[in-house]
Amino acid sequence: MARGSFRDQVLRVREDAIVSSVNRLLAEKGFEQMTVDEVAADVGIAKASLYKHFASKEALAAAAMVRVLERTMEVLGQQAARGVSAVERLREVTRWALRVQLAGEMPILPSQNSSLRAELLGHKPYLELLMQVSDRLGEWIVQAQGDGDLDRSLPPELVLYTLFARACDPVPGVLKSSGRHSDDQVVDWVLSTCFSGIATRPS
Amino acid sequence: MARGSFRDQVLRVREDAIVSSVNRLLAEKGFEQMTVDEVAADVGIAKASLYKHFASKEALAAAAMVRVLERTMEVLGQQAARGVSAVERLREVTRWALRVQLAGEMPILPSQNSSLRAELLGHKPYLELLMQVSDRLGEWIVQAQGDGDLDRSLPPELVLYTLFARACDPVPGVLKSSGRHSDDQVVDWVLSTCFSGIATRPS
DNA sequence: GTCTATAAAGCGATAGAC
DNA sequence: GTCTATCGCTTTATAGAC
Numbered sequence: 384m385a386r387g388s389f390r391d392q393v394l395r396v397r398e399d400a401i402v403s404s405v406n407r408l409l410a411e412k413g414f415e416q417m418t419v420d421e422v423a424a425d426v427g428i429a430k431a432s433l434y435k436h437f438a439s440k441e442a443l444a445a446a447a448m449v450r451v452l453e454r455t456m457e458v459l460g461q462q463a464a465r466g467v468s469a470v471e472r473l474r475e476v477t478r479w480a481l482r483v484q485l486a487g488e489m490p491i492l493p494s495q496n497s498s499l500r501a502e503l504l505g506h507k508p509y510l511e512l513l514m515q516v517s518d519r520l521g522e523w524i525v526q527a528q529g530d531g532d533l534d535r536s537l538p539p540e541l542v543l544y545t546l547f548a549r550a551c552d553p554v555p556g557v558l559k560s561s562g563r564h565s566d567d568q569v570v571d572w573v574l575s576t577c578f579s580g581i582a583t584r585p586s
Numbered sequence: 587m588a589r590g591s592f593r594d595q596v597l598r599v600r601e602d603a604i605v606s607s608v609n610r611l612l613a614e615k616g617f618e619q620m621t622v623d624e625v626a627a628d629v630g631i632a633k634a635s636l637y638k639h640f641a642s643k644e645a646l647a648a649a650a651m652v653r654v655l656e657r658t659m660e661v662l663g664q665q666a667a668r669g670v671s672a673v674e675r676l677r678e679v680t681r682w683a684l685r686v687q688l689a690g691e692m693p694i695l696p697s698q699n700s701s702l703r704a705e706l707l708g709h710k711p712y713l714e715l716l717m718q719v720s721d722r723l724g725e726w727i728v729q730a731q732g733d734g735d736l737d738r739s740l741p742p743e744l745v746l747y748t749l750f751a752r753a754c755d756p757v758p759g760v761l762k763s764s765g766r767h768s769d770d771q772v773v774d775w776v777l778s779t780c781f782s783g784i785a786t787r788p789s
Numbered sequence: 790g791t792c793t794a795t796a797a798a799g800c801g802a803t804a805g806a807c
Numbered sequence: 808g809t810c811t812a813t814c815g816c817t818t819t820a821t822a823g824a825c
Binding site: 621622623633634637642643 | 800802
């Protein structure tokens with residue numbers, strides 16, 4: 384791919400810094416609670432300059448959502464290249480998502496009545512990526528059920544939503560905030576409750 | 587307890603209607619997205635009248651949170667009176683919470699950076715009730731682990747947070763919104779993923 | 790493109806008449 | 808206690824100078 388002129392590269396770097404700030408602020412406070420003033424202050428430029436790069440607050444958030452989905456697709460590609468079972472791939476992708484969340488870098492899913500939601504539903508790059516991610520995960524879920532590793536009585540739809548929800552669950556953050564457990568310990572526990580539940584496994 | 591004068595009873599009924607509106611709006615949009623104008627319009631009185639009953643928006647929300655905790659305590663009392671195992675009591679309480687959530691009547695947990703959080707931390711009735719609920723659930727969790735019904739390797743703290751989080755999980759709502767499943771079916775599925783996980787039970 | 794300054798709208802909360 | 812009207816503040820977005 385062409386990198387464009389030097390000027391374009393500088394622009395890219397600047398916009399990438401903006402998206403990083405938006406991503407972190409979205410993870411921290413969610414879309415409605417995040418203010419454009421905060422984003423501008425965090426990036427270190429004036430608010431009016433922000434609007435030269437992105438047309439609206441919704442466009443800012445959409446860019447962050449697209450980037451996290453792109454990174455998710457990269458992780459899916461890495462897992463696909465490993466010679467492990469489908470359920471193991473699902474577990475490792477979930478582990479990655481939980482780590483991102485604990486690092487404070489997982490932008491919050493748009494709540495159902497958000498103005499962001501309307502914007503995203505009309506944003507093709509986002510929708511296409513979301514569909515790609517869902518399709519790939521859906522394949523692995525069906526495959527893992529066929530392997531006998533995931534519960535066959537659960538609809539794949541339910542499993543998919545459950546995995547998405549765990550990536551935004553407040554539980555890891557609350558557990559981490561107690562300060563008594565390492566990130567890896569928290570991730571292992573939440574992974575365990577997600578895949579194996581809280582009940583005892585029948586022996 | 588004294589019921590007070592007729593005038594006081596009318597006041598109680600009025601305030602109960604306010605709290606019901608707040609409860610539903612909190613469940614629908616969360617604290618920050620809920621506006622006092624909406625509450626007033628929903629109750630059918632002027633905004634200034636609202637402020638004669640409750641000192642602030644935070645006080646409105648706190649009243650709703652207290653009421654849901656009171657109802658939770660009632661449910662805990664009912665379950666305690668049944669002659670069933672601790673894990674079964676926990677499952678039924680969770681089932682009740684999921685039904686309330688699907689009915690659109692489970693006020694959303696205060697996010698960590700909310701102005702509501704500060705108010706609630708200084709609100710003794712709320713804190714006391716929350717502690718009562720947590721203590722009772724904590725006892726049952728330890729008991730269920732002792733019975734061999736809940737995974738002993740999980741800290742009770744993790745199990746407690748997990749149950750609280752499931753009461754506010756977006757998954758049931760998303761599943762219900764597809765319109766293809768009954769509420770009972772959705773609740774059964776989510777209960778299954780919560781207690782038994784998504785993985786196959788080893789035979 | 791970046792800035793300062795400001796417009797336009799929505800919000801929580803209150804004043805004051807009845 | 809209820810109402811109408813409004814204050815004071817925050818927020819998104821833009822105008823216009825440089």
